[in-house]
Amino acid sequence: CCRSPACDRATRPRPSPLQPPGLPLAPCRSFSNNKIQVELDESSGVAVMKFKSPPVNSLSLEFLTEFSISLEKLENNRACRGVIITSALPKIFSSGLDITEMCGKSMEHYAEFWRAVQEMWLRLYGSNMVTVAAVNGSSPAGGCLIALSCDYRIMAENPKFSIGLNEAQLGIVAPFWFKDTFVNVVGQRIAERSLQLGSLHPAPEAHKLGLVDELVPEEKLMEKAAAVMAQWLALPDHARQLTKTMMRKVVLDRLVAHREEDIKNFITFISKESIQKSLRMYMEMLKKKKS
Ligand code: CO8
Numbered sequence: 001c002c003r004s005p006a007c008d009r010a011t012r013p014r015p016s017p018l019q020p021p022g023l024p025l026a027p028c029r030s031f032s033n034n035k036i037q038v039e040l041d042e043s044s045g046v047a048v049m050k051f052k053s054p055p056v057n058s059l060s061l062e063f064l065t066e067f068s069i070s071l072e073k074l075e076n077n078r079a080c081r082g083v084i085i086t087s088a089l090p091k092i093f094s095s096g097l098d099i100t101e102m103c104g105k106s107m108e109h110y111a112e113f114w115r116a117v118q119e120m121w122l123r124l125y126g127s128n129m130v131t132v133a134a135v136n137g138s139s140p141a142g143g144c145l146i147a148l149s150c151d152y153r154i155m156a157e158n159p160k161f162s163i164g165l166n167e168a169q170l171g172i173v174a175p176f177w178f179k180d181t182f183v184n185v186v187g188q189r190i191a192e193r194s195l196q197l198g199s200l201h202p203a204p205e206a207h208k209l210g211l212v213d214e215l216v217p218e219e220k221l222m223e224k225a226a227a228v229m230a231q232w233l234a235l236p237d238h239a240r241q242l243t244k245t246m247m248r249k250v251v252l253d254r255l256v257a258h259r260e261e262d263i264k265n266f267i268t269f270i271s272k273e274s275i276q277k278s279l280r281m282y283m284e285m286l287k288k289k290k291s
């Protein structure tokens with residue numbers, strides 16, 4: 001058992017608590033891919049991951065692959081205990097799955113894309129690190145899933161920013177593991193209503209529903225996220241990690257057990273002409289809204 005990342009992380013010496021703002025900068029290691037920038041402060045053990053894929057941080061195959069690789073790198077780095085996830089773009093956290101990846105592509109592409117979506121979620125929801133989402137913009141569908149998969153969600157208190165699983169509005173259905181993640185945060189009743197209506201909740205409403213844990217003025221978001229992270233990291237890793245695993249394992253295992261079937265279901269569903277038509281109309285609606 002002690003070879004597992006959880007045990008390894010639990011028994012190694014813990015770095016110092018998170019450095020308060022204003023002190024000289026601690027040693028930082030950063031790596032940046034095309035779409036995601038990561039900075040790890042080795043003295044605190046906290047990484048900040050910023051999505052930087054304009055215009056809207058949509059979750060393309062390339063983005064998802066970079067995301068999973070970045071998470072894996074941090075997970076395997078003994079100096080990292082927690083990650084704050086946010087966006088480098090103004091007004092948008094993430095617009096969710098890249099709809100163009102689900103339109104007019106081959107079966108092979110749909111399979112590869114869906115496997116990457118699954119992989120991202122398995123890594124994030126199952127992470128041993130403390131994960132805090134600093135939601136600094138709108139966060140529909142897959143963007144909401146990322147926030148829901150973290151341990152704690154702080155959102156900028158701007159009512160123009162909204163969050164939710166709005167798949168029903170696109171004429172598609174959130175998969176069971178999106179639903180499970182949502183239910184585990186807000187409970188059955190709220191999830192049932194919100195999912196059926198494909199609701200996007202403005203930040204104040206999302207807070208009322210428990211979809212996000214806290215609202216703060218946008219300029220205080222990162223400071224608050226750092227403070228929350230320090231609070232979570234003050235506990236011994238092993239107890240927190242084992243508790244997290246106990247809470248999330250059933251839901252994670254359900255996808256692991258049905259992964260291939262889930263990919264097949266996605267391909268069958270997304271290739272239907274009626275679904276393709278809905279997605280095309282939705283993309284057109286987005287473009288019209290702009291002009
Ligand atoms: N995918 C691809 N392109 C997108 C997406 C997206 N998710 N979102 C926006 N874009 C594009 C727009 O078409 C536009 O392109 P262009 O510049 O070529 O016209 C560009 O990004 C900028 O978009 P906007 O002008 O709309 O930008 P705004 O800042 O005004 O608004 C929003 C940003 C709020 C994010 C808005 O773009 C929006 O609402 N986007 C749609 C978000 C959405 O509904 N996402 C759902 C994706 S589906 C998903 O994540 C889960 C699917 C589960 C699959 C289950 C199947 C079985």
